[in-house]
Amino acid sequence: MKYIVPAELSRPVQGHLRELDVTVMRLRNVSLSEDATSWEKFHVSISKEELYHEDDPMIDELLQDMTSLEFYNISQKEGGTQLKLVIEFAPGGMAMLKPMRFPREQETLPNHFYFTDYERHNAEIAAFHLDRIMGFRRAPPVVGRLVNMTTELYALATGELLRTFFISPAQNLCFHGKCSYYCDTGHAICGHPDQMEASLAAFLPDKEFVPRKTWRHPWRRSYHKRKKAQWEEDDQYCDQVRQLPPYNEGRRLVDLIDLAIFDFLAGNMDRHHYETLSLFGNQTFPIHLDQGRAFGRPNHDEMSILAPLYQCCLVRRTTLATLLRFHHGPFRLSSLMRKSLARDPLDPILAAGHFDAMDRRVAITLRVIRHCLSRHEADQVIVGFADWKDKNSKMGNL
Numbered sequence: 001m002k003y004i005v006p007a008e009l010s011r012p013v014q015g016h017l018r019e020l021d022v023t024v025m026r027l028r029n030v031s032l033s034e035d036a037t038s039w040e041k042f043h044v045s046i047s048k049e050e051l052y053h054e055d056d057p058m059i060d061e062l063l064q065d066m067t068s069l070e071f072y073n074i075s076q077k078e079g080g081t082q083l084k085l086v087i088e089f090a091p092g093g094m095a096m097l098k099p100m101r102f103p104r105e106q107e108t109l110p111n112h113f114y115f116t117d118y119e120r121h122n123a124e125i126a127a128f129h130l131d132r133i134m135g136f137r138r139a140p141p142v143v144g145r146l147v148n149m150t151t152e153l154y155a156l157a158t159g160e161l162l163r164t165f166f167i168s169p170a171q172n173l174c175f176h177g178k179c180s181y182y183c184d185t186g187h188a189i190c191g192h193p194d195q196m197e198a199s200l201a202a203f204l205p206d207k208e209f210v211p212r213k214t215w216r217h218p219w220r221r222s223y224h225k226r227k228k229a230q231w232e233e234d235d236q237y238c239d240q241v242r243q244l245p246p247y248n249e250g251r252r253l254v255d256l257i258d259l260a261i262f263d264f265l266a267g268n269m270d271r272h273h274y275e276t277l278s279l280f281g282n283q284t285f286p287i288h289l290d291q292g293r294a295f296g297r298p299n300h301d302e303m304s305i306l307a308p309l310y311q312c313c314l315v316r317r318t319t320l321a322t323l324l325r326f327h328h329g330p331f332r333l334s335s336l337m338r339k340s341l342a343r344d345p346l347d348p349i350l351a352a353g354h355f356d357a358m359d360r361r362v363a364i365t366l367r368v369i370r371h372c373l374s375r376h377e378a379d380q381v382i383v384g385f386a387d388w389k390d391k392n393s394k395m396g397n398l
């Protein structure tokens with residue numbers, strides 16, 4: 001227990017977030033009106049360190065609004081590979097809707113690649129909770145909703161989207177939209193008979209107001225059925241990445257290692273790009289966006305997702321402390337996730353096997369870190385360790 005103080009076993013581990021006061025509100029010099037929507041509150045309080053503040057009641061308000069407010073307008077999200085709808089609500093505010101395609105128990109098909117796997121609405125919901133429990137708060141809020149396809153979708157659909165609605169032989173209302181993957185009659189989204197589960201993710205601020213920058217992930221997979229990426233064959237790959245801006249200084253590389261651990265716990269292999277809020281410059285967090293292909297295989301632990309961790313042998317002290325808390329503390333990750341997901345209107349969100357899988361993957365990640373520590377000095381592996389050790393030895397805690 002050299003890397004954690006006992007108090008950290010029973011409460012969330014807090015990093016030293018120095019720039020919580022660097023917010024959209026401050027940099028954009030805006031204020032909130034009395035009747036501001038929960039979206040407006042969310043948007044202006046985004047900081048350089050996180051999308052929302054721990055325990056901010058505004059997040060519950062936003063989740064409640066997304067799951068209950070009337071839809072005002074719907075349209076297809078342009079550009080993505082799989083069907084997504086952009087929902088606009090009457091008071092203002094938008095959400096990205098991903099529909100349920102399969103029962104929770106259906107796993108990634110054995111002959112599907114990570115890039116041909118279907119997106120799962122429940123994965124988006126579960127990943128939001130996981131990101132929050134891990135203390136990152138880098139994923140936009142997501143909530144489940146039971147949608148009435150007749151009154152909430154069909155009645156509002158127009159143009160090309162409207163033309164894809166039909167009644168199936170089983171008398172269910174279906175639609176498939178238009179996109180590059182699985183948008184045809186054979187892969188339609190069907191209700192029971194017109195009730196459909198969906199996930200709703202809060203939209204980030206408009207790019208005109210808060211610009212974003214898209215980055216290619218250095219550990220991106222090939223997205224080709226016969227090719228491998230360089231990092232898959234070169235264990236020294238991290239040495240190259242460490243030379244390149246923005247990975248050669250500051251927080252970015254260790255942020256991607258946080259993301260790798262988050263993705264490993266969720267089983268998400270689909271991390272090709274990531275975005276940052278360019279309003280905050282480069283020393284800001286990567287947004288955890290697009291977790292639709294997570295939680296597909298509860299009985300398989302995809303070690304290659306941890307490549308940034310085991311190739312760089314680098315991890316934040318706070319992230320390590322969080323993993324130790326999940327592993328040793330009174331609350332295991334599975335029980336924290338169960339408790340958190342129970343608040344979603346579509347609970348149960350995950351099939352039972354995924355809870356054991358998360359606990360097992362916490363232990364595996366700790367083993368990978370331990371292996372790094374057996375080969376390198378702790379100060380080289382654990383980012384923020386020296387400062388922390390110094391502070392805690394002064395307080396007599398070590």
Ligand SMILES: Nc1ncnc2c1ncn2[C@@H]1O[C@H](COP(=O)(O)OP(=O)(O)OP(=O)(O)O)[C@@H](O)[C@H]1O
Pocket residue numbers: 079080081082084096140201202203204289290291292
């Ligand atoms: N909550 C959000 N707020 C604003 N924009 C978003 C949000 N979620 C996603 N987007 C934008 O929509 C794009 C597509 O979303 P997402 O990645 O979830 O779908 P996808 O079909 O998996 O896309 P792709 O196939 O390109 O990976 C994202 O790259 C992002 O720029």
Ligand SMILES: [Mn+2]
Pocket residue numbers: 270290292
């Ligand atoms: Mn995607």
